[in-house]
Amino acid sequence: MFLELKQLSKNSEDFSMKIYLIYGGKSAEHDISILTAHSIIKAIYFNYYEVVPVYITKAGAWIQGQSLSEPVAFSENLYLEPGSEKRFADSQEGQSYGEVISPADIQSEDAVIFPVLHGPNGEDGTVQGLFEVLNMPYVGCGVLASASGMDKIVSKHLFQQVGLPQVPYVAVTRNDWKNDREKIFIQCEGSLIYPMYVKPANMGSSVGISKATDLEELTAAIETAFRYDRRVVVEQGIEAREIEIAVLGNDDVHTSVPGEIVKTKDFYDYEEKYGNEEVLLQIPAELPEEITAKLQNYATIAFRALDGSGLSRCDFFVTKNYEIYINEVNTLPGFTSRSMYPLLWEETGLKYSDLVEELIQLALKRHEEKLSYQFVER
Numbered sequence: 333m334f335l336e337l338k339q340l341s342k343n344s345e346d347f348s349m350k351i352y353l354i355y356g357g358k359s360a361e362h363d364i365s366i367l368t369a370h371s372i373i374k375a376i377y378f379n380y381y382e383v384v385p386v387y388i389t390k391a392g393a394w395i396q397g398q399s400l401s402e403p404v405a406f407s408e409n410l411y412l413e414p415g416s417e418k419r420f421a422d423s424q425e426g427q428s429y430g431e432v433i434s435p436a437d438i439q440s441e442d443a444v445i446f447p448v449l450h451g452p453n454g455e456d457g458t459v460q461g462l463f464e465v466l467n468m469p470y471v472g473c474g475v476l477a478s479a480s481g482m483d484k485i486v487s488k489h490l491f492q493q494v495g496l497p498q499v500p501y502v503a504v505t506r507n508d509w510k511n512d513r514e515k516i517f518i519q520c521e522g523s524l525i526y527p528m529y530v531k532p533a534n535m536g537s538s539v540g541i542s543k544a545t546d547l548e549e550l551t552a553a554i555e556t557a558f559r560y561d562r563r564v565v566v567e568q569g570i571e572a573r574e575i576e577i578a579v580l581g582n583d584d585v586h587t588s589v590p591g592e593i594v595k596t597k598d599f600y601d602y603e604e605k606y607g608n609e610e611v612l613l614q615i616p617a618e619l620p621e622e623i624t625a626k627l628q629n630y631a632t633i634a635f636r637a638l639d640g641s642g643l644s645r646c647d648f649f650v651t652k653n654y655e656i657y658i659n660e661v662n663t664l665p666g667f668t669s670r671s672m673y674p675l676l677w678e679e680t681g682l683k684y685s686d687l688v689e690e691l692i693q694l695a696l697k698r699h700e701e702k703l704s705y706q707f708v709e710r
Contacts, residue, residue, distance in 0.1 A: 350399075350443040351381045351692070354459070355410065356388040359451035360539050364666065368448040370407035371669045375685040378402055381692075386438060387412040387430065388449065396437070397430040435462055444695050445470035448667060455664035456482040456534060469699030471691045473663040477638040481663040484565050485533045487638065494637045496630055496658045499649065500524055500568040503533075506558055513551075520550060520566050527569035530554055532561035543569070572649035572657070575617050577631040578665075578676040579644045580690065582698050585635055587628040588676035592617035613672055615679045623654050634661050642694050645673050 355369035356362055373383060378401055385397040387410060397410075398418035404410065406424040415429025438445070445463050447470060453459060455472075457479030463470040473481065480486050485503045492498065502519050509516055520528065530553035532540040540560040542553035550566070557564035574595065578588035594612040619627070631646035638644075638661060645665035649657040665673040674684050682690070 349381060350440065351376065351383045352386055352438050352443055352445045353383055354386045354388065354438075354445060354447040354449060356390070357449040357451070357454045358388070358390055358392050359449065359454055361450035361454075362390055364668070365448050365450055365454075366407055366410050368667045368671075369410055370404070371667065371684070372446065372448065372688055373400065373410075374403045375669070375688050377685065377689060384438075384443075385410060385412075385430075386433070392453075394433050394435055394437075395430040396433045397428065436466065439466045439468060443468060444692055446692070446695075447472060447664070450664060450666075451539075452482075452534060455662075469695045471695045472642040473638070473640050473644065474698075477640045477644075478663050480638050481640075481644065481661045483534055484531060484660060485563060487661060488565070490637045491634060491658055494633050496634060496637075497656060499570055499657050499659075502566045504554065504564050504566060506562040509554060509558065516554070517547065517550070521547070524566065524568045526550075528553075529567045529569050530557050531565050531567065532557045533563040533565055535560050570649060570651065570657070572651045572655075573617075574659075575619070575627060575648045575650050576672055576676070577627055577646045577648070578673045578680075579631050579635045579640065579646060580642075580677065580682075580687075580694075582641045582694055582701075585632050587631050588680040589616040590619055590624055590627055591615040591672050591676045591679075593672070613675065615672075615675055619650070620654070623650070623656070626656060630656065630658060634658055638663070641698055642691055643673070645676075 353369055353372060355365045357365055359365070369385070376383060383400040385400065387395045387397060389395065395412040395414060396418065397412050398420055404420050408424050409420050409428050412428050412430040414432050418430050420428045445468055447454065447459060449455060449459060455478055457475040460470065460475045460478050464475060480490060488498060488501060500523055502523060504516055526545050528544045528550060530542050530544060530550070540557050542556050544550035544553045554564060574593040576591050580586045592614040594614050627648055630648065634646050635644050640663065643665070645662045647659040647662065649659055665671065667673060669684055674687055677687050678684065
């Protein structure tokens with residue numbers, strides 16, 4: 333069913349603003365971010381906005397490109413190198429150039445930041461903290477929701493507090509592992525059964541995740557996860573379908589139809605997740621109406637538990653007996669035109685261009701509300 337999301341009237345006076353599109357980043361999902369940025373550039377309403385591309389290199393340098401009044405032809409054009417002038421290449425193989433800037437240089441009036449960064453330093457609250465310091469409106473979740481959603485252990489604690497069902501798990505710190513790994517084995521094998529899945533607490537895209545079917549594999553999986561974080565989580569493996577719900581809104585929360593990742597194997601690592609063109613998405617997922625309603629309600633509860641705003645994608649496990657377990661909330665989900673999140677909204681009745689516009693409006697609304705609060709100096 334189409335959600336009647338508020339469509340604000342547009343005119344040149346109200347919407348003559350800049351959109352700072354922040355993409356790239358020091359992340360395993362750097363190239364996916366480029367594709368997302370290109371999808372947004374092709375979809376944004378250029379008759380109301382000027383798009384200022386800001387590319388973050390894998391080394392962490394910020395490079396501002398030429399302002400856009402129309403889409404660039406190829407996603408490859410969005411990879412920027414420092415140059416004496418800002419200009420985009422006019423061919424797919426050509427090199428585009430921009431100006432190296434400080435992150436604070438993007439601060440300006442009549443502008444909205446649209447970050448499409450993934451993983452650490454992108455969706456973990458760090459760059460959101462910068463946007464807060466700059467006192468600028470930005471698309472997506474704030475510092476608290478981003479940091480909590482990224483941290484699998486913290487989010488599990490929050491979901492437990494609001495009564496959301498989860499698979500059993502054991503949280504492990506590097507210090508505990510170093511001092512008494514035998515105790516960790518007893519905790520895991522005493523409360524979980526094989527197979528188990530071991531995950532770094534603060535990574536996305538299946539980076540550092542391993543499946544363990546015995547003690548030897550569990551040991552190796554924990555060691556692998558500790559290469560990416562000082563805290564890891566060991567989860568009970570279950571046979572279940574992977575169902576996802578898209579969430580949109582600030583305090584007024586809307587949920588999409590459910591979608592399913594139809595698996596041909598029980599686990600996808602990073603290479604398979606992003607290199608496999610044959611991953612099948614079923615939208616909408618075939619589920620009884622009451623299960624769909626329950627999933628949408630759980631997604632709303634999870635979003636609010638994190639104090640979410642703008643967008644999130646809530647991922648669930650659903651067993652053959654329709655038992656539901658929340659897996660995680662992704663506060664900055666994949667956002668290419670072929671990603672699950674926008675496809676869920678398209679099926680629900682909101683096309684990609686209007687989804688981009690709605691997210692900009694939600695960012696402006698949240699910032700306006702923030703500015704209305706009174707701060708008292710002492």
